[in-house]
Every structure is written in C-alpha cells, then in structure tokens.
Amino acid sequence: MRLLEDKIRQCGAVLPGEILKVDGFLNHRLDVGLITELGKEFYRVFRNDGVTVIVTVEASGIPLAFAAAQFFNVPVVFAKKGAHKNVGNDCYSADVYSYTKGVSYPVLVSKKYLTADDRVLIIDDFLANGAAARGLMQIVKEAGASLAGVGIAIEKGFQPGGRALREEGVKLVSLAIVDSMTDDSITFREDAALR
Amino acid sequence: MRLLEDKIRQCGAVLPGEILKVDGFLNHRLDVGLITELGKEFYRVFRNDGVTVIVTVEASGIPLAFAAAQFFNVPVVFAKKGAHKNVGNDCYSADVYSYTKGVSYPVLVSKKYLTADDRVLIIDDFLANGAAARGLMQIVKEAGASLAGVGIAIEKGFQPGGRALREEGVKLVSLAIVDSMTDDSITFREDAALR
Numbered sequence A, B: 001m002r003l004l005e006d007k008i009r010q011c012g013a014v015l016p017g018e019i020l021k022v023d024g025f026l027n028h029r030l031d032v033g034l035i036t037e038l039g040k041e042f043y044r045v046f047r048n049d050g051v052t053v054i055v056t057v058e059a060s061g062i063p064l065a066f067a068a069a070q071f072f073n074v075p076v077v078f079a080k081k082g083a084h085k086n087v088g089n090d091c092y093s094a095d096v097y098s099y100t101k102g103v104s105y106p107v108l109v110s111k112k113y114l115t116a117d118d119r120v121l122i123i124d125d126f127l128a129n130g131a132a133a134r135g136l137m138q139i140v141k142e143a144g145a146s147l148a149g150v151g152i153a154i155e156k157g158f159q160p161g162g163r164a165l166r167e168e169g170v171k172l173v174s175l176a177i178v179d180s181m182t183d184d185s186i187t188f189r190e191d192a193a194l195r
Helices: A002-011 A032-046 A061-072 A131-142 A161-167 B002-011 B032-046 B061-072 B131-142 B161-167
Strands: A013-015 A019-021 A053-057 A076-081 A091-098 A103-110 A119-127 A146-156 A172-182 A185-188 B013-015 B019-021 B053-057 B076-081 B091-098 B103-110 B119-127 B146-156 B172-182 B185-188
Touching: A002 A032, A002 A146, A002 A172, A002 A185, A032 A061, A032 A119, A032 A146, A032 A172, A032 B061, A053 A061, A053 A131, A061 A076, A061 A119, A061 A146, A061 B032, A061 B061, A076 A131, A091 A131, A103 A131, A119 A131, A131 A146, A131 A161, A146 A161, A161 A172, B002 B032, B002 B146, B002 B172, B002 B185, B032 B061, B032 B119, B032 B146, B032 B172, B053 B061, B053 B131, B061 B076, B061 B119, B061 B146, B076 B131, B091 B131, B103 B131, B119 B131, B131 B146, B131 B161, B146 B161, B161 B172
Parallel strands: A053 A076, A053 A119, A119 A146, A146 A172, B053 B076, B053 B119, B119 B146, B146 B172
Antiparallel strands: A013 A019, A076 A103, A091 A103, A172 A185, B013 B019, B076 B103, B091 B103, B172 B185
16 A cells, blocks of 8 residues: 555654554554555455454554544544453453563453354554464454454565464455565565555 | 434443443444444534544444544544554654553554644543553644544543543543443433434
C-alpha cells in the first residue's frame, strides 16, 4: 500500500538488530487518519470472508484492529499479555516467543468472547517470525472458531513468518512488505505495493 | 451518559474488591460502535479546548483515545508501561501506583512526541484513585505542555481520585460516575447521567 510505504520511508528508522522503528505513526504516537485508511484497506481485502470478530494482541495491534472493525461493524477482542487479574481464569492461552526479548510470554483470551461460531480476522502491526500470529491462531483453533485470515500492517519479508503462513494456505495480507532494509534505504515487495 | 450507563447495567459485573468488570465491551472485547460514541462525546465536551494531542496509557485507554482522536483530527500518544526497548532512552516518565496490584510501574512517553506547544487531552477507561491520570499529568508537565482536560469513561465516584482532581481545577469529565455498587445494583451520579 503506497500510502503506508511512503509513510515508512518518510518517518521510519532502521535500527541495529533489524528493528524498523515506526513509533512516530504506528505504535507509540498514532497517525489516526493513516491508521483509519489501513483499517479501510483491511476491510476491502477481507470484506467477503465472513468475519464476525477481529482478534489482536495488546497494545500496538489495538488501533489497527479498532479502525478495521469500524468498517466491518464487528467487535474486537484483544488478547492480553501475561496473567491479568481482570481476565479471569477461564481463558484460552498460548505462549508467544519474543525474538527481540528472548523470552516467551502468554497471551490470553477469555473463553466468553470467542466461540465455535466465530470467523476470525487476526490483525497486528508487525509480522516477522510469525510468533504472535501463530499464538493467536492457536487460540482461534482452541475455541473451535475458523480463521478468515491474517492482516498485517508491516511484514518483514526477509524473516520467515510470512512465507511459512502462506505456504500453509493462510490468507495473509500485509499492507507493506519490507524485503530488505539498511540505514538509508528500505526495499518493499512490489505485490504489496500495488494495493 | 445514558448509553454507557445502560451498557454497564446490562453487561457489567461487580466483583469482590470493588472491581467493576466491563471486559465484554470496554477493555477486552471492544464494542466498537459504543466506543466510537464515547469518543464523539469526548469531542463534544472538549472540542473548544484547543486540544492538539490525546495522551493515554496502554492498553485499555487506546481504543477510547483513538475513537476520540478521529473526531478531533489529532494524533494519539499512548504511554508505554515499563521499560520498552522500542521507546528509546529519551523519555518522559512517571511512576504509577496500582492499588489493585499493590505495585508501582513506570509509564513512558518519548520526548519526541510531546512538546511545550502541545495542549493535551488525557483519556482513559477508568478513574478510581487517579494514579494513572496523575502519572500522565506529570508527564504533560515535564514536557512543558498544557493540560486541556481529562476524559474518563467510567469513574468510581466512591474513590477519591475524581474529587481531588476537580478540587484542583482540572477539567475532568467522566461519562459515567459510579457512586455505589453492590452485587445486584449500580448507582450512577446524576450529573454524569444527563449527558
């Protein structure tokens, strides 16, 4: 999606450790107009897939999921990280390994808010190794719900998560796919750019 | 705000420890239509206060802040809890004491995203003792920015945070104020109900 790629080029920064810093518009300061457009694009892509609920994980996935849900007219369920008092004990859970932090953390969704009748669109800000997406997919499976697809704002195409999910037949759509990045240039994959 | 009070009566639950559980629509599963209406109401209340940025804290404040920001046409900055790698070191920070958990945690905002020219609306889902709001107010002060006001979805009016802030002259608007609650009834303060 050109709008997102232009914003990444303009405001993103490449840091050591293959970190793409986009906290000026996507995950600390939020460019609300841009994120609303990303939500609209997720709707365009998945609108015929019978989505009944959007699932994401706190915290950075929430604005994107919320923006998309306004177009789908469905609720959002955001998975909580770690053991939250307010979630209660009756939860679906999965362990997500964080490659940047080198530790695993649990993600939790209350069983009340995901059922076998649901058709789930998973949305998140980043996909690299795919650990968070797979954690949410495991929760969808545990609930007996079906997966409509996975919508990602920025995929690190040089890491293996996206390819593996596509090879398994998951409808994975990333609005920008970074194929390579250095301190002073970012190369995007063309098929994502054509949106 | 009647819409919110009706929803709390219909879907909320009072748990031991003065917990009002609203995770079915406000802070785990999100009723996107309702939250958009709450955002619109924050806009109605604060639209003439020169707001340039909405500040909240992850994770539950984000949907409300995002919804409001769509009407204000301003960015959101959400403070991060704890030491986040991606925030960088150049941050404003404040310690917030959690009465439910009995511990303090730091909240952080990158100095890049809050300046002395900003006029800040703080938005959050709950206000009880006011610790989170005061943490964000301290960050606003550190940045040299000015405070337009504080917008809260649900205030626990039987706890002291709201009264203290109002006595200090803060423009604090809570869309529903719970004056008392028991297992089977919730009493709302009338002035908040009249919205």
